[in-house]
Amino acid sequence: MLYPRGSESRQIQSLDGMWNFRIDASPNRNLGFEQKWYSGRLSTTGPVIPMAVPSSYNDVTEDKNIRDFVGWAWYDREFFVSNVSQNRRIVLRFGSAHYYAIVYVNGIEAVRHDGGHLPFEADVNALLIVNGPNYVTVAVNNTLSPTTLPPGTISYKTDTSKYPEGYFVQNLQMDFFNYAGIHRHVRLYTTPKTYIDDITVTTTVDFASNIGHVNYAIEVVGDQSGTLKIEVIDKSGATVATGTTSKGSLQVNNPQLWWPYTMNVNNPAYLYTLKVSLTGTDLDVYRLPIGIRVVNVTSDQFLINNKPFYCHGVDKHEDSDIRGKGLDYALIAKDFNMLKWLGVNCFRTSHYPYAEEILDQADQQGVVIIDESPGVGIRSRNFGNESLNHHLEVMSEMYRRDKNRPAVCMWSVANEPESDTANAVPYFKSVIGYTKQLDPTRPVSFTCNKDYSNDKCVQFVDVIMINRYYGWYSDTGHPEVIQRQVNTNFMEWRKIYNKPLLVSEFGAGTVAGLHRQPSMAFTEEYQIEVLSQFHQAFDQHIGKFLVGELIWNFADFMTAQNPKRVVGNKKGILTRQRQPKAAAQLVRNRYNSMFNSSFNGDYRLCYL
Ligand code: GCB
Numbered sequence: 001m002l003y004p005r006g007s008e009s010r011q012i013q014s015l016d017g018m019w020n021f022r023i024d025a026s027p028n029r030n031l032g033f034e035q036k037w038y039s040g041r042l043s044t045t046g047p048v049i050p051m052a053v054p055s056s057y058n059d060v061t062e063d064k065n066i067r068d069f070v071g072w073a074w075y076d077r078e079f080f081v082s083n084v085s086q087n088r089r090i091v092l093r094f095g096s097a098h099y100y101a102i103v104y105v106n107g108i109e110a111v112r113h114d115g116g117h118l119p120f121e122a123d124v125n126a127l128l129i130v131n132g133p134n135y136v137t138v139a140v141n142n143t144l145s146p147t148t149l150p151p152g153t154i155s156y157k158t159d160t161s162k163y164p165e166g167y168f169v170q171n172l173q174m175d176f177f178n179y180a181g182i183h184r185h186v187r188l189y190t191t192p193k194t195y196i197d198d199i200t201v202t203t204t205v206d207f208a209s210n211i212g213h214v215n216y217a218i219e220v221v222g223d224q225s226g227t228l229k230i231e232v233i234d235k236s237g238a239t240v241a242t243g244t245t246s247k248g249s250l251q252v253n254n255p256q257l258w259w260p261y262t263m264n265v266n267n268p269a270y271l272y273t274l275k276v277s278l279t280g281t282d283l284d285v286y287r288l289p290i291g292i293r294v295v296n297v298t299s300d301q302f303l304i305n306n307k308p309f310y311c312h313g314v315d316k317h318e319d320s321d322i323r324g325k326g327l328d329y330a331l332i333a334k335d336f337n338m339l340k341w342l343g344v345n346c347f348r349t350s351h352y353p354y355a356e357e358i359l360d361q362a363d364q365q366g367v368v369i370i371d372e373s374p375g376v377g378i379r380s381r382n383f384g385n386e387s388l389n390h391h392l393e394v395m396s397e398m399y400r401r402d403k404n405r406p407a408v409c410m411w412s413v414a415n416e417p418e419s420d421t422a423n424a425v426p427y428f429k430s431v432i433g434y435t436k437q438l439d440p441t442r443p444v445s446f447t448c449n450k451d452y453s454n455d456k457c458v459q460f461v462d463v464i465m466i467n468r469y470y471g472w473y474s475d476t477g478h479p480e481v482i483q484r485q486v487n488t489n490f491m492e493w494r495k496i497y498n499k500p501l502l503v504s505e506f507g508a509g510t511v512a513g514l515h516r517q518p519s520m521a522f523t524e525e526y527q528i529e530v531l532s533q534f535h536q537a538f539d540q541h542i543g544k545f546l547v548g549e550l551i552w553n554f555a556d557f558m559t560a561q562n563p564k565r566v567v568g569n570k571k572g573i574l575t576r577q578r579q580p581k582a583a584a585q586l587v588r589n590r591y592n593s594m595f596n597s598s599f600n601g602d603y604r605l606c607y608l
Pocket of ligand 1: 174175351415416449467505552569571
């Protein structure tokens with residue numbers, strides 16, 4: 001599915017803004033469907049409040065019932081389409097809505113989508129009224145079940161001595177708040193009736209002869225007799241390669257490669273434009289940003305353009321005050337500025353696919369992405385066929401959305417599943433195998449919190465990713481044992497698997513402004529001690545088989561209420577408002593020295 005981009009043949013109309021909103025708090029949460037709230041304007045069937053789109057609805061109001069709501073929430077708004085666009089194909093596209101969404105246009109169902117973090121769209125020409133007001137209604141349900149990704153359960157509390165009649169709660173299997181609503185852009189866009197439906201690009205580089213190969217496949221829907229022109233255009237606007245077939249390979253001589261910004265500070269993240277023009281009865285033009293680069297994994301290295309890449313990074317959440325998980329350009333800009341300030345060259349989209357607008361910045365700024373699916377907290381009870389089929393579907397939607405992004409250098413299919421159980425084996429063999437089949441050009445992994453002695457699924461991955469909380473969830477208050485435990489653990493993994501290793505989580509909960517000398521858990525001093533003990537351990541393995549470190553977490557983030565969380569998870573090196581805790585300076589010094597240091601015979605020589 002191509003991201004909507006304006007061109008001489010395509011127009012985009014935003015439907016973002018204030019929508020009307022109401023939760024369906026009826027006991028069975030089904031009143032909206034029983035009364036067909038979609039068959040007229042929402043305001044005619046009950047009271048509505050204004051709700052920002054994109055945003056999560058949870059933290060926008062002062063109402064706890066809305067913040068903690070579980071069930072169907074309803075949105076609607078009015079819009080117009082012009083006569084001109086009626087001659088085109090008109091598509092209604094949602095960047096994402098969490099979790100399950102049903103969309104109606106003028107009271108008729110247009111599309112439904114299962115899954116909270118990926119785009120969906122529908123051709124809506126047949127549903128539109130030209131020269132009249134149209135309305136779109138969206139019902140969004142945030143209920144997580146054993147077969148959703150992430151999975152969850154609903155507990156019905158039937159003991160009426162303790163709970164009122166019909167009382168139920170949502171149980172989560174993940175450590176972040178289940179923000180809900182229309183999280184990303186809603187847009188109408190037009191294409192000609194015959195149109196470019198999909199473009200797939202992979203690149204290879206012939207280093208000896210300094211040639212880049214852009215392999216592409218184009219899918220056209222409609223009349224197939226049109227003429228295609230494919231151009232690779234460089235930053236100066238010059239066309240450097242052309243093609244005319246729907247599938248082919250274009251040669252770019254002396255290519256400017258896409259590099260992470262730390263590997264080529266002077267010319268990072270070089271993007272070409274693949275311009276595809278389709279001329280038939282009508283013209284369609286689509287411009288896709290592409291990067292020429294190649295990713296490989298050996299038994300001990302992660303190579304980008306044949307040079308060893310060391311990931312000095314963070315894990316993140318798409319999370320902020322007020323907007324929850326709603327797309328926010330100021331936040332995206334701030335986060336990338338902060339990532340650069342910290343010297344971060346890589347992040348994992350823990351624990352779900354982030355907005356396309358975030359990945360755009362990663363492509364443009366040269367920050368490597370480990371693209372993670374929403375497969376977080378999958379337990380044994382979730383390894384059934386229905387879950388598996390949904391997981392495969394999610395991987396295919398994710399691949400289809402992000403496949404052309406040079407910044408995406410690895411897929412992570414899951415975070416901390418119960419990979420030590422027997423039924424995890426066929427499940428992950430299938431999910432990882434399927435992802436590799438979709439995309440043979442990128443490594444595939446999942447993050448593992450089991451151990452070398454009991455995990456059963458690391459056998460399928462290309463890079464071992466492990467989450468380790470020495471000094472926090474074990475030996476709390478004892479950072480002095482971290483180095484020993486990291487070293488022992490690394491060597492055990494290494495004895496079993498001849499694969500590169502990346503520490504995909506480590507960290508310590510830290511309440512900003514809390515100090516204690518000597519340090520104690522939750523103080524800023526303690527976070528520094530924990531991180532620096534890990535750093536010293538890592539330094540003994542960098543350049544050998546360790547290919548990266550990701551701190552949990554870039555910033556504090558919201559979780560469900562729970563006696564172990566103080567208004568959310570506080571393992572950020574930044575506060576939720578993106579202000580640095582003391583550890584941010586430690587990380588900044590370490591990460592900046594990693595790419596600023598000159599050739600000195602260690603792994604840093606990998607950097608250009
Ligand atoms: C983990 C999870 C992450 C949690 C983190 C923690 O292992 O992957 O989602 O937030 O630990 O802070 O406990």
